[in-house]
Amino acid sequence: MNNPSSDQKPTESSASGGLFFLFGLAVVAVFTWFAFTSISPAHLPINVSSAPQSKGIDQLIWLVHLLMAVLFIGWLLYFFYTIFRFRKERNPKADYVGVRSHASTWLEGIVAIIEGVLLVGFAIPIWANASYNFPQEKDSTVIKVIAQQFKWNGWYTSINGKFAKQDRHFVSPDNPFGLDKTDPNFKDNFFVSSDLVVPINKPVLAYVSSLDVIHCFKVNPLRVTQDAIPGMVIPAHFTPAQLGTYQINCAQLCGNAHYAMHGTLKVVSAEDYAKWVADHTKSGGGAGGGYE
Amino acid sequence: MQASTHTDSHSHDAHGGHDHHEPGFWQKYIFSTDHKVIGIQYGITSLMFLFFGFLLMLCMRWQMANPGQPIPVVGSWLHAILGDEMVAKDAQGRVGVMMPDLYNSFGAMHGTIMVFLAIVPLAFGAFGNFVTPLQIGACDMTFPRINMVSYQCYFLGGVLMLASFFIPGGAAKSGWTSYSPLATVAGGGHHPDGQTFWLIGMVALITSSLLGAVNFITTIIQLRAKGLTWMRMPFFVWAQFVTGFLLLLAFPPLEAAGVLQLADNMLGTSFFLPTGLVVSGQPMHVSGGGSPLLWQHLFWFLGHPEVYVLILPGMGIVTEIIANNTRKPIWGYRSLVYAIMGIGFLSFIVWAHHMYLTGMGTKISTFFQTTTMMISIPSVIILTALFISLWGGSMRFNTPMLFALAFLPMFGVGGLTGLPLGFNASDIFLHDTYYVIAHFHYVVAPGTIFALFAGIYYWYPKATGRMMNEFWGRVHFGLSFIFMNLVFMPMFIQGMEGMSRRMYDGGASYAAAAGSTGLGAFVIGLNKNITYAAFGLGLAQIPFIINFFWSITKGKKVTSDNPWHATTLEWQTPTPPPHGNFDKEIEVFRGPYEYSVPGAPTDYTTQNEPDKQAPLTHGNPVRS
Amino acid sequence: MSESHDHNHDHDHSPEEIKKHLKRYYIIGVALALGTLLTVWANFLDFGSPTINIVVALIIASVKGFLVVAFFMHLISEKKMIYSILVFTVFFFAALMYLTLWSMHPANIIQTHFN
């Protein structure tokens, strides 16, 4: 039933057209500005890690956002021009064919190529640095980070750099980490809760795991994020290059106090670190049972 | 929907067998097998869930902006309903402070309700049911009774989800992603707990979706009108078709995973629980040997296709409306079709981009980020085709068109911000921050919701025989547009500054704890702005809700069956369409968007227009 | 849709055709039963490595599965539409199996030992 007799006109934008467009222009302008300033890597927090991937992460974020900004602004300008130029009042008769050029195919191709370049040139190598090219244990400060509802346990070893044997089958109420207490290395080990300390300018190799549910070890200024998954021990690394106290976030929902599960990571000089370790090995650490 | 004429018919008997018998109220509106009635049932139910999901979020937003402050008015209601465990007093003894458990429940249920009970049922259940058979010229779905059961399963799932708020321990509180082991231990010893309800509810919802998907796909394959070849199908139908496949093949793994998690929670199995768990200082008494990552894989195997389930029907709606209101064919119809098939296909092999930080090796994350970048290309193609379709049009800016146009940049923002998440290296920083929240809300809220609003305004006259009020529609649009952006845009800032999601106090205690390197006061302060905007967004819906109900009886009557002068078949039925839809068998001769065909008498040539009266062009102008 | 040829009769399942198939059904039935016994028997053979036992069992099961699907479910003479649905399903099924397994394989998870 093609109904030429139907007399009802489709609803149209009426006389206020001009005003409407001025208003539209204003909205679009404000919107663009708003988006441009909001979605911007300028908001990234300071980056104090000198590990190879940490700088790369920021670089990649900048580059992707550059691509996004170009696409976004380009399309938006086009968009606004079309709705201005091809509104009914100005263009009463639509063109059946519309655009005849192949420009869009090129555009799509270019987007694909840029994505490919970012992928191969940046994302993959940066990721390899973050999760494949780990520093040697002997060159780094090795710590084990064991998350638990709702705090961060740090497990350190002092002199010989060896950790006691750990076995899930040893787990019991008074031995939540499942340590082998007969292991000679156990004497060297000590534990801290929520306030971790590492020396400056030396790679930190953190083995992240969890006792109960999934948490996520995240220190924003060091650009390190690693899920802490029970049953797995996953290494993460970073190289603090600036003294200070940084916040450890828990970035994975882990229960009702998830919002309060923060710890601190204190970056100190090598000497201070040695002193701190010595203190801990003497007091509380080792066979004395350094964990709650 | 002309309720006034039929509500008085005999509601007591339901002898369906006799053809000449006027069906009773129950049979006509509640246990109907008519796809249009089922579509409207889906629509009303899912809009209510949409509203409810939003109300949950308002409570959470209040808490984020004003941590520890009692929620005005609603706080004491919540206290009366949910008790001391969930809603407490503040320091001054004022009742109505949301507890962390309640915040987590609301968060998980907001996500679940919005995704599974609001948007999918609205986009697929309501629009799919109401529009698809009409657009393909069918008299109904292939399996009308299964269609009814599908709605009932959905309803049941919804009831179970809602009921879970009232059981001891409250509703599920492990996020909509329900990661194990948290999902198993969060119940705090209650059996069954909210998570149990969630899982059983999900099984009902999945069953509903599966039945719906089988029905839709079969209908589109089998009941297309004579002459309606695949490449003559309206893009909306294509979108529903691909969506159907996503639901059909992606949901079962979550159903399986749900059964396994249910067993973990109720039977003491250890599918997702590794050996050596220590919860609250006590070794957990389970056999162990399972893997938390297994849950994540099965969840995201659904999860990612699911997000395209949320967007594809929206894209379909927007395409219909843009073609109609530019009065010209969609540019590159074929490339749209291939792109949507590409999205459907690829969406099954990108899921682990939600899991980059679970200790994935380089090879695997390279694979998944490559597929993720690949899937962004068909999205770019679709958006590009829609943008280019505007060129040369003769646009009229009615409410559906305004929403449809706004969809484009909104989806653009959401989609583009998916890119830095898709690269694993940049995701290291952005993962689980508010940047992610902002990313996906841009696609689902100002994206999909706007598309759905557009669809409601557009097809409303077909369903009711009356138009919605145009002025209030524009008010609704303008305010929604502004507030949506005010809600979600600042979240990008928060995310980029490193604020984590799912924070009961909006990150305040993090800011307070860490001195110089934590979140700044500015970032925390944005919480307030966002919350005010969210309230504004709520108020902006009032014109819509009133308009929606008011227009059923008071709206301007349509004087034609085709008030928008559209080309597709749904406008060739009587208004509202009777049971069986079309007066006579309908035959299709041309493509879906034959607007402004050179030499045609009107600027629209309907699909069923035989060649004698208008020049027959071959389908659509392809990219030449 | 090609409106042209109107073949309301599907030749594959006409009564005469079915009659010819009857014997085939019996034979396949017997083959399936024998296949089952074969699997069990092969399972107790010592091939030198349990992996071979697994592979053998799975191959036999696949052959049996093929017989059921192809002949009992007469997929072998099914319409094109069904094939296109199943091709995708098989692909996604493979993706689900393979990618998950691949992702979770200990060698691909950056994980140190935790016994």
Add this chain to the structure above:
Amino acid sequence: MEIPYAVKPRPDTGLYNAKVGIWLFLASEVMLFGALFSSYILLRVNAEPGTWPHHWLNIPLGTCNTIVLIGSSITVVLSWASLKMGDFAKYRKFQAITILCAMAFMGIKSYEYNDKFQHYEFALKNGNVVDGHVDREKSTVKVPFWTPFKITDESGKGIIVVHGHKIESKDNAEGHAELMDGNKHPAHTEIEIAVSDIKDFSNYGPWHNTYTAIYFVLTGLHALHVFGGALVIFVVWGPLAGVWKKDPERYTNRVEVSGLFWHFVDLVWIFLFPVLYLL
């Protein structure tokens, strides 16, 4: 209003509606079982070495059940063929056998389930393990079937009698391997254990280990399918038989569709059997 192509195939696709519908449904079933199979593989690959059981289930019973199910698949296809040739009586006979086979299958399955629920493993405080069937007559306390596995023993002198064998220390690798290997049948004796000696115990229900867990879920879900399939076949066979007279083509289609489902159930079992019983 009659839905088109509900009975006659649509010319261009060559299919009637229910045929498309059932294949779509089966496609989703493939993904459902696919997820469970991939869980199985994963749990197995990730299991600590030497902890995945081998030949724990009763192979003769499993073989028998496989053949029962295959038999039912043959009768299903034959019954459909009979209908195609217009022989309703023969269809009835074949389909009756199908339903009997389904019942036999479920009977055997429940016997196997029960056997696993009677089978316990007790870890004693001294590190020994006792594994076997509990003799409920001779035991002086009630031993639960279901979690939580706690025994109420007021007297403090409760005794449980087990027909099975004892492994001296769990850390003893050989003993452990013995427990995991169903082929090693150490001499069964009657063992008495004092409740006070028990550290921990459970039967071989789903909670026992990841193997029993996935075993029960896979076979349980499969059993549900057997039940559902048999129910549909029965309903078409009995209560709906009248349709044959009125509309034989529709009736045959229904038989075909329910048959397709049944073959799928058979197909799943063809893989379940080696995977769970043999490998």
